[in-house]
Amino acid sequence: DAGVTQSPTHLIKTRGQHVTLRCSPISGHKSVSWYQQVLGQGPQFIFQYYEKEERGRGNFPDRFSARQFPNYSSELNVNALLLGDSALYLCASSLASREAFFGQGTRLTVV
C-alpha cells in the first residue's frame, strides 16, 4: 500500500506569490493534518481535516488555508508568501484515533 504522498517535493516561490501544496492520505484514512517545520525546530500543527471539515487550526495567520476533497486528499494554500514561510511542510494521515503517518514533505523556499 502507498504511504502518504505529497507534491511537489521542492518548490521555490517569490515573496508575495501564492502556493498550493497537495497531499494524498493512506487509503482508508479520513483525517489529514498539516504541519510546518522550520529549520532546527520540531513540526508545528497548522490544520486538521476530517471528513472534509476543518477540525482544528494552529496558531497561523489567515494567509494559510486548506481544504479536503471527497477522496480525502487535501490542499494547503498559502497567500502573500513571506520569507519566513520558507520551511518543510508535512502532511500526516491517521485512521480514527490511532497513530499518524507522515509524507516525505514539501520543501518550500521563498526568495
Next chain:
Amino acid sequence: GIQVEQSPPDLILQEGANSTLRCNFSDSVNNLQWFHQNPWGQLINLFYIPSGTKQNGRLSATTVATERYSLLYISSSQTTDSGVYFCAVDRSSARQLTFGSGTQLTVLP
C-alpha cells in the same frame, strides 16, 4: 497548550554504544509517538506508545503516563541511527500533534 520537552538536545555516540532519550510532557495525553527524521526530512514512525513498554529490535520505548514522561532506548547504536528523534503528543488523538524540539543523535563509526 501542552508543552513537550526533549532531552538531551544533542547526543554524540560511538557505534555500539547505548543511549536513552527522554520526553517530558505537561498534561495528560491519549497519544504519544516517537519519530526518527532522516536527512531528507521524512518522519519515520518508531513507536505509538501512549502508555506501557514496547520493543522493536534494538529500539524500545516506555511511557509512564501518570508521571508524564516517555523514554526511548537505543541499544548497540549504528551510524544509520543518526538523525533527529522527535516525541509528539496529543491529548485526544493523533491528529493535532504537539512536537518536542527533538534530540539530534550522531553516531560515529
